[in-house]
Structure formats: structure tokens, C-alpha cells
Amino acid sequence: xxxxxxxxxxxxxALCSTAFSTAAxxxxxxxxxxxxxxxxxxFGGFYAAQHFGLFTKQQLTVEIxxxxxxxxxxxxxxxxxxxxxxxxxxxxxIAHDRGANNIVALFATYQTNPQGIMTHAERGFKNLxxxxxxxxxxxxxxxxxxxxxxxKKYAPIKVTTAPYLGGIxxxxxxxxxxxxxFVTSEPLKAEKAGLSVKTFLIADSGYNPYxxxxxxxxxxxxxNPDEVKRVVAAxxxxxxxxxxxPEATNIKMAAQNKSMDLATFLASAKAQQNLIATPDIKKxxxxxxxxxxxxxxxxxxxxxxKTAVKPDELFVDF
Numbered sequence: 001x002x003x004x005x006x007x008x009x010x011x012x013x014a015l016c017s018t019a020f021s022t023a024a025x026x027x028x029x030x031x032x033x034x035x036x037x038x039x040x041x042x043f044g045g046f047y048a049a050q051h052f053g054l055f056t057k058q059q060l061t062v063e064i065x066x067x068x069x070x071x072x073x074x075x076x077x078x079x080x081x082x083x084x085x086x087x088x089x090x091x092x093x094i095a096h097d098r099g100a101n102n103i104v105a106l107f108a109t110y111q112t113n114p115q116g117i118m119t120h121a122e123r124g125f126k127n128l129x130x131x132x133x134x135x136x137x138x139x140x141x142x143x144x145x146x147x148x149x150x151x152k153k154y155a156p157i158k159v160t161t162a163p164y165l166g167g168i169x170x171x172x173x174x175x176x177x178x179x180x181x182f183v184t185s186e187p188l189k190a191e192k193a194g195l196s197v198k199t200f201l202i203a204d205s206g207y208n209p210y211x212x213x214x215x216x217x218x219x220x221x222x223x224n225p226d227e228v229k230r231v232v233a234a235x236x237x238x239x240x241x242x243x244x245x246p247e248a249t250n251i252k253m254a255a256q257n258k259s260m261d262l263a264t265f266l267a268s269a270k271a272q273q274n275l276i277a278t279p280d281i282k283k284x285x286x287x288x289x290x291x292x293x294x295x296x297x298x299x300x301x302x303x304x305x306k307t308a309v310k311p312d313e314l315f316v317d318f
Contacts, residue, residue, distance in 0.1 A: 030061040031231070032082040033214075036073045038066050039253040040260060041184060041246065041269040042212050043086070045109065045284075048249040049238025057237075058230035066256070069166070077217060078103060084216050084231065089209035090145045090304070092314055093296050097305035102218040105315035107232050107285035108210035109239065111278040113203045115146065115211070118171065118181040121196040128200045132157050136176035139164040144180075148302040149207045168193070184271045188264055209295050210287060221316065232285070232318040239284045243273055287317050 055062045073085035078100040132154035246269040292311035299305045
């Protein structure tokens with residue numbers, strides 16, 4: 001797939017910056033970045049890079065494509081259907097174990113994983129162990145890696161588990177129901193609905209994979225190392241901009257995702273800040289071999305992978 005260098009003047013770009021997709025120039029196609037969910041604050045830095053012309057600054061044209069529930073971004077990337085994709089770190093490790101060992105992580109947005117378990121505050125739970133050992137029902141996707149981790153760490157589990165079908169409807173109707181969530185999303189919806197909730201991060205259990213990870217293929221990296229470096233630079237600058245001032249980008253995302261109002265966009269953006277800009281990192285998006293090794297060991301222990309994966313095969317830290 002031919003890659004294109006944006007050579008038009010900044011003034012010309014300003015005329016088309018109201019749209020997130022950058023039109024292809026006559027000499028080729030834009031780079032394709034596939035998201036695994038809709039335009040929401042978890043992708044704010046990527047959209048900010050487009051809105052503020054930061055991809056253009058790096059002489060790049062990038063087309064961002066929304067995803068949805070179950071969007072197979074890892075498979076799309078491995079198959080060469082897109083140039084870049086948003087994935088989770090555990091997906092990268094599992095993909096390597098299953099033969100798609102050309103997936104390479106480049107930038108990890110969330111240093112602390114935003115997945116969590118949302119409970120009713122009146123239950124009085126103090127930690128995840130309380131949740132797993134209590135009566136009631138936990139709605140979750142049992143096939144998720146962290147669910148398998150929980151089943152071993154908190155065994156024997158007393159809570160009844162059932163499939164999570166989305167939303168907070170069941171949670172609203174029964175105080176004995178807890179559910180999986182993203183701490184930047186469902187708890188905000190629950191509080192807006194007048195519920196008092198207590199949310200526990202999955203990371204509190206010791207299982208803390210990077211997520212909203214920008215990835216490409218090893219082949220693409222080897223053929224286009226300078227391009228990849230510039231994509232990461234634009235994304236990092238985009239996230240710095242979004243964390244400082246999310247409002248302008250939120251307006252653009254809200255025009256694309258009408259299911260979320262601007263107040264919720266802002267609340268979600270604020271809720272995720274400490275999960276992205278953690279005190280232990282020197283630059284946004286950075287990754288470490290230690291974190292990847294821990295994740296690989298955990299996935300091997302819960303039998304989500306068959307053989308250990310070497311950290312240096314999984315990521316490049318720019």
C-alpha cells in the first residue's frame with residue numbers, strides 16, 4: 001500500500017480540519033488507523049493529533065476509523081488491512097502465542113488499565129476480594145483474560161457470575177448486581193442516573209496490562225521506520241494536548257459520537273488523566289520490558305497462552 005506525504009500548506013489543511021478523516025491526495029492513500037471502539041475520550045489524543053494538525057506537522061496523512069463491540073483490530077492489522085490499530089497488551093501477547101507474531105506495540109496510552117468492577121456503594125465492599133466472596137451476581141465477559149486471572153487469584157469465588165450484555169440496565173434494577181466497567185464510562189452513567197457506586201480497578205488485583213495501545217506490524221516497522229517514529233511523535237503530542245485541554249477535541253468527537261453529551265465527555269476525560277499520566281513514567285505512552293514480562297507470565301499461568309513470549313518481541317519503546 002502506497003503511503004502518502006502531506007505536502008499541502010498548513011492553511012489548506014485548516015480548511016479541511018473540521019473532519020476527522022483526511023482525504024487522500026492524488027499520489028496515494030492515507031495511513032489507516034483502526035480504533036476498537038467509538039470516538040470517546042479514551043482516544044482523545046489520537047483525535048487531538050488530527051484536530052490540531054499534529055500528523056500534518058509530521059508530514060503524515062492519517063485516517064481514523066471507529067470500531068465497535070468486538071472489532072477485531074489485531075486480526076485486521078495482522079492481515080494488512082490497516083497500517084496501525086488500537087489493541088490491548090494482552091491481545092498482543094495472545095496474538096503472538098497464536099501465530100500472529102508480527103504485531104508490535106508502539107505506544108501505550110493507559111499505564112493503569114481503566115477496566116474495573118462497579119458495585120453499589122451500599123454493599124460496603126472494601127476491595128475486589130470482598131466482591132468475589134460476597135453473595136449476589138457479577139456480570140462480566142468470562143472469556144476476558146482478567147476474568148480468568150480472578151478465578152484463580154480469588155478462588156474459591158462465591159459470587160454468581162453471568163454474562164455482561166452491555167449498559168447499566170441490570171445494575172440499576174438490583175443492588176446485589178455488580179458488573180464489569182471502564183472506570184471512565186459506566187460509573188459516570190450510573191452516577192448520572194442517581195446511583196451511588198463504588199468502583200474497583202482491575203489493576204488493583206495485580207493484573208494491569210497496558211491498553212489503548214497503538215500497534216503496527218513488524219513488516220511495516222521495518223519498511224517504514226521513520227514514518228512509524230513520526231506517527232508516535234504526533235500521537236504523543238496529541239495526548240499531551242488532550243490532557244491539557246480536551247474541550248476542543250471533545251466537541252469534534254461529540255459531533256461524531258452523538259451517544260455521549262459534552263458534559264460526559266469532559267467528565268470521562270478528567271477521570272482518565274491519572275491513568276494515563278502516571279508518576280512513574282517520564283513520557284506518555286512509554287513501556288517497559290518488565291511490564292510485558294509480567295503480563296506474559298500471568299497469561300501463561302492462567303493458560304491463556306501455551307508458551308512464554310519474550311518481551312523484546314512485543315514492543316518498541318520510542
